[in-house]
Amino acid sequence: MSWFSAPSGAHAGAQRGGGAAGPIPPKPPIAPRPVTPGAPPRPGWPAASPAPPADIRIADDLFLIAHRDRDGRPLLPARVMGLAIAGAVLCELALVSQITVGEGTLVVVSDADPGEELARWLVRQLLSQPNPLPLRDWLAYLASSVTAAVGERLARAGTIRARKGLRGWRFAPVDSADAFFRAGRLAVMLDNGSPLSTGQAALIGLIYAVGLHEQLPSVNPASFRGRVSAVIQSLEWPFAGLIAETAVVVDNAILTGRT
Amino acid sequence: MTTLDRSNTVSAALAKDRLGVFSVIYFALSGVAPLTVVAGVVTTAYAVTGLTSVPAAFYLVAAVLALFSIGYIAMSRHIRNAGAFYAYIARGLGRPAGVGAASIAVLSYNLLQVGLYGAFGATAASFTAQKLGIHWWWWEWALAAWAVVAVLGLLRVDLNSRVLAVLGTAELVVIVILTITGLSHPAGGTLSLATLAPGSMTGGGVGAALAIAVLGYVGFETSAVYTEEARDPRRTVRLATYLCLGLIAVVYTAASWMLAARYGQHHVAAVAQQQGPGMLFGLGSALLANIGQTLFLTSLFAAMIAFHSAVGRYLFTLGREQVLPPGLGRPSRSGAPRAASLLQSFIGLAVIVTYAVAGWDPMVKLFFYLGTTGGFGILLLAAVTSISVIAFFARDRRGESVWSAVAAPCVAAAILIAMVWLAVANYATLLGVPAGSPLARIFPATYAVVALIGIAWATVMRVTRPEVYGNIGLGGEIAGQRVTAMSPVGGGIPPSPQVGGSPL
Numbered sequence: 035m036s037w038f039s040a041p042s043g044a045h046a047g048a049q050r051g052g053g054a055a056g057p058i059p060p061k062p063p064i065a066p067r068p069v070t071p072g073a074p075p076r077p078g079w080p081a082a083s084p085a086p087p088a089d090i091r092i093a094d095d096l097f098l099i100a101h102r103d104r105d106g107r108p109l110l111p112a113r114v115m116g117l118a119i120a121g122a123v124l125c126e127l128a129l130v131s132q133i134t135v136g137e138g139t140l141v142v143v144s145d146a147d148p149g150e151e152l153a154r155w156l157v158r159q160l161l162s163q164p165n166p167l168p169l170r171d172w173l174a175y176l177a178s179s180v181t182a183a184v185g186e187r188l189a190r191a192g193t194i195r196a197r198k199g200l201r202g203w204r205f206a207p208v209d210s211a212d213a214f215f216r217a218g219r220l221a222v223m224l225d226n227g228s229p230l231s232t233g234q235a236a237l238i239g240l241i242y243a244v245g246l247h248e249q250l251p252s253v254n255p256a257s258f259r260g261r262v263s264a265v266i267q268s269l270e271w272p273f274a275g276l277i278a279e280t281a282v283v284v285d286n287a288i289l290t291g292r293t
Numbered sequence: 294m295t296t297l298d299r300s301n302t303v304s305a306a307l308a309k310d311r312l313g314v315f316s317v318i319y320f321a322l323s324g325v326a327p328l329t330v331v332a333g334v335v336t337t338a339y340a341v342t343g344l345t346s347v348p349a350a351f352y353l354v355a356a357v358l359a360l361f362s363i364g365y366i367a368m369s370r371h372i373r374n375a376g377a378f379y380a381y382i383a384r385g386l387g388r389p390a391g392v393g394a395a396s397i398a399v400l401s402y403n404l405l406q407v408g409l410y411g412a413f414g415a416t417a418a419s420f421t422a423q424k425l426g427i428h429w430w431w432w433e434w435a436l437a438a439w440a441v442v443a444v445l446g447l448l449r450v451d452l453n454s455r456v457l458a459v460l461g462t463a464e465l466v467v468i469v470i471l472t473i474t475g476l477s478h479p480a481g482g483t484l485s486l487a488t489l490a491p492g493s494m495t496g497g498g499v500g501a502a503l504a505i506a507v508l509g510y511v512g513f514e515t516s517a518v519y520t521e522e523a524r525d526p527r528r529t530v531r532l533a534t535y536l537c538l539g540l541i542a543v544v545y546t547a548a549s550w551m552l553a554a555r556y557g558q559h560h561v562a563a564v565a566q567q568q569g570p571g572m573l574f575g576l577g578s579a580l581l582a583n584i585g586q587t588l589f590l591t592s593l594f595a596a597m598i599a600f601h602s603a604v605g606r607y608l609f610t611l612g613r614e615q616v617l618p619p620g621l622g623r624p625s626r627s628g629a630p631r632a633a634s635l636l637q638s639f640i641g642l643a644v645i646v647t648y649a650v651a652g653w654d655p656m657v658k659l660f661f662y663l664g665t666t667g668g669f670g671i672l673l674l675a676a677v678t679s680i681s682v683i684a685f686f687a688r689d690r691r692g693e694s695v696w697s698a699v700a701a702p703c704v705a706a707a708i709l710i711a712m713v714w715l716a717v718a719n720y721a722t723l724l725g726v727p728a729g730s731p732l733a734r735i736f737p738a739t740y741a742v743v744a745l746i747g748i749a750w751a752t753v754m755r756v757t758r759p760e761v762y763g764n765i766g767l768g769g770e771i772a773g774q775r776v777t778a779m780s781p782v783g784g785g786i787p788p789s790p791q792v793g794g795s796p797l
Binding site: 109171175 | 303304306307310373518519521522602606609610613619622623624626628630760
């Protein structure tokens with residue numbers, strides 16, 4: 035499968051051929067971007083639709099926290115990164131009440147236009163399945179390409195830029211202070227015991243699931259882990275399920291060496 | 294996880310990424326390391342114990358392990374944590390038993406792993422001295438192997454399934470050719486079946502022969518770890534486990550029988566003492582002997598990496614659940630359980646240095662003593678796991694048949710417990726030491742000590758860190774259970790004082 039595998043300007047019908055099969059609900063044609071898996075994002079492209087509130091985009095924050103702020107070096111193995119970011123984009127859909135989780139299966143509860151290209155593509159993929167698939171299958175499926183897709187979204191927003199290095203493409207923040215600030219803000223809120231939004235709590239859960247919580251610049255690391263645990267324990271449904279499942283697939287990827 | 298419907302595009306894409314039967318077999322075979330067993334374990338077992346019931350023990354133990362696997366694989370379908378024995382025992386017999394089992398597992402796999410340095414060092418030193426004129430001490434080769442394993446462990450460079458497939462197949466082919474060659478020239482001109490008869494097990498040291506046979510199969514249990522990654526979780530792992538067991542049972546039985554038949558039942562021990570692994574490789578042409586010895590080294594190496602990963606897996610899981618320091622549960626950028634890998638490497642270094650300084654024999658006292666003791670630990674774990682399978686399904690059979698969930702685990706548990714008892718009774722024979730030697734008590738007793746430490750540690754956690762205690766054996770599953778709960782909200786998520794109800 036490839037993200038936005040249809041040629042530029044193609045519509046939803048063309049995408050069915052390159053992506054998931056099955057009926058796609060009638061929607062206005064969407065212009066998918068011709069990005070192949072692993073290809074660098076293309077900075078400077080105009081956004082195809084009005085952006086949702088930026089603070090729903092926890093996949094963006096996770097992407098930035100999971101890459102070194104000064105040069106964009108990934109801090110996680112590729113598959114672990116993909117699984118975590120797949121969990122994050124699904125959490126984004128859950129934040130706008132578009133999906134939920136029931137009996138281990140991902141269920142679409144609204145087919146309204148999510149108003150953002152990546153989310154729209156994702157909803158179309160979910161709806162295209164003849165039968166609902168287990169959440170873990172979606173995480174595994176999305177993991178192979180979702181990192182590049184979120185990278186592209188960040189590049190379109192001008193947050194990161196692609197750099198070709200000796201070891202392939204890297205996605206370095208345009209403003210490393212901004213990237214650091216995203217992690218720092220979370221750490222300060224945790225340190226102070228500030229109330230967290232559902233999205234922020236879910237983000238912390240995902241950060242914990244991939245073991246990146248130690249990277250958050252806490253000023254009081256001794257009690258930090260306890261506060262992280264408390265936030266995770268207090269997550270609401272379906273975020274608890276989404277994050278727990280992400281943690282399971284990440285752990286299994288590490289334990290079987292398939293990272 | 295459901296079986297993938299390949300008519301569906303998403304499922305078809307996933308199926309490509311999942312492991313098939315042969316991939317799982319070769320992952321398991323890398324730990325089993327057939328040439329390590331035939332050239333290393335069998336020949337050293339003949340030399341040290343003098344027991345000629347080893348061939349019969351191999352097929353009898355295969356049957357017992359196949360019986361054990363019925364319940365073990367049935368349980369793997371309901372336990373998503375890849376922590377294997379630890380998770381199974383914690384879920385079946387309770388958290389303290391789980392931590393006790395984890396302690397036994399960590400000790401066993403460490404013994405199995407570090408023991409291999411002895412065989413690798415001794416074989417590499419002998420091989421390079423003969424063929425290349427390079428005269429290094431065994432421990433210099435062992436340290437070289439240790440350094441490579443330590444680096445590969447940190448970088449998480451596991452041998453991929455294709456490399457393992459080529460090496461594993463080559464090992465099996467060499468064993469089969471040497472077995473046929475040996476059987477075509479039996480001692481005295483007649484092929485004796487005496488060592489294959491189950492009656493040969495009635496002699497002394499039956500427990501030792503059984504323990505040696507179990508050591509040969511260690512690694513087969515790894516297959517269950519791949520349940521989550523398997524193409525069809527119900528069929529793939531089950532088929533891979535039985536095929537793996539069946540294949541190596543035939544190979545081990547035939548090869549060990551061939552050695553006894555080729556050199557004579559009454560002389561095989563003396564030849565083994567004199568020639569070691571050379572008694573196998575000497576049966577073929579010079580070219581085959583060279584290929585065989587090279588593959589013996591690669592086989593030992595693949596097993597070192599497999600057991601290094603097994604230790605890392607247990608330490609990582611224990612760190613993730615905070616039963617051990619959380620640093621052990623943190624993956625590196627490469628995906629390796631970094632601290633767990635470093636700890637295992639440190640243990641390996643300490644053992645090699647200790648043996649080198651003390652001047653102890655690497656083949657007998659490092660490879661065979663620690664290897665057989667590691668194998669005994671796996672036998673213990675298999676026995677306890679069988680009991681835990683019974684306990685796990687006694688509460689809820691979860692759609693499994695009475696045969697898988699009750700009958701087979703009960704029979705397997707009874708036989709495995711009897712084997713543990715016999716192995717302890719014959720431990721002096723197993724090590725080739727005089728009856729009454731303190732070593733024959735110290736090695737098995739070590740498991741009792743570490744198990745008690747584990748149980749005590751779990752009990753302390755129950756009082757001091759109840760939230761950590763509650764997570765024992767669950768891995769990431771604690772909330773994963775909620776995913777499959779009928780009512781998500783009823784899954785036990787407490788109302789949050791800290792998290793707002795609305796999205797952001």
